[in-house]
Amino acid sequence: MGLLAPLALLLAACGPQAPPTDGPPADPATLDAAFDDCSSGDPATGIAVLDATLAQTPGDADALVARGLCHWAAWAVAEDADEAARAYDDLTAAIDAIEAGADARTPLDEVYAHRAFVAHALDGVWVRTLEDLERAAALDPDEPRHALDRGVVRSYAGDTALARAALSQYLALADSAGIPAGDSRRDVVEALLDDLAPPVPEAE
Numbered sequence: 001m002g003l004l005a006p007l008a009l010l011l012a013a014c015g016p017q018a019p020p021t022d023g024p025p026a027d028p029a030t031l032d033a034a035f036d037d038c039s040s041g042d043p044a045t046g047i048a049v050l051d052a053t054l055a056q057t058p059g060d061a062d063a064l065v066a067r068g069l070c071h072w073a074a075w076a077v078a079e080d081a082d083e084a085a086r087a088y089d090d091l092t093a094a095i096d097a098i099e100a101g102a103d104a105r106t107p108l109d110e111v112y113a114h115r116a117f118v119a120h121a122l123d124g125v126w127v128r129t130l131e132d133l134e135r136a137a138a139l140d141p142d143e144p145r146h147a148l149d150r151g152v153v154r155s156y157a158g159d160t161a162l163a164r165a166a167l168s169q170y171l172a173l174a175d176s177a178g179i180p181a182g183d184s185r186r187d188v189v190e191a192l193l194d195d196l197a198p199p200v201p202e203a204e
Helices: 028-039 041-054 061-078 081-099 109-125 129-138 144-157 160-177 182-197
Strands: none
Touching: 028 041, 028 061, 028 109, 041 061, 061 081, 061 109, 081 144, 109 129, 109 144, 129 144, 144 160, 144 182
């Protein structure tokens, strides 16, 4: 989703309270199996499992992320606005829970990055998408994908200079992360940078 795919993280004491959770956290194997259903083309089954899981462990951040991504997968099939809204609500609830101190396997920057593209499906503009991608980058500034996402979205939004800056940042971070030359993502970025290069003035 990243190719579709700076604020400080609020301290738990200043942020919203996490929703109550009854009993132990959701079983990771159950979440993984449900997400596998969603990603393999059966979001209805995955969502049903996650509904039952969240009934037992309300407010579980990882279960909310998984169900949000399953609703997003359902949106991808039919582009049902209700599914996009459900995805956004679940990912927002997960963000609120993690920022309030809830334990989660899913890094907060990834949740923001996922929600960014759901926001665009809801309103068709890039404002909220870019806000979430900036939050993701602020939380993990060394993650190349966040720079790549911002560069691609800036190019869609027509912000050529900022798009080039983010894509150039991606290449620098990719070097640091050991992403090799010839990697498909690098090829996409280099092609985009060529497309976004300012025109060469004609000689008089």
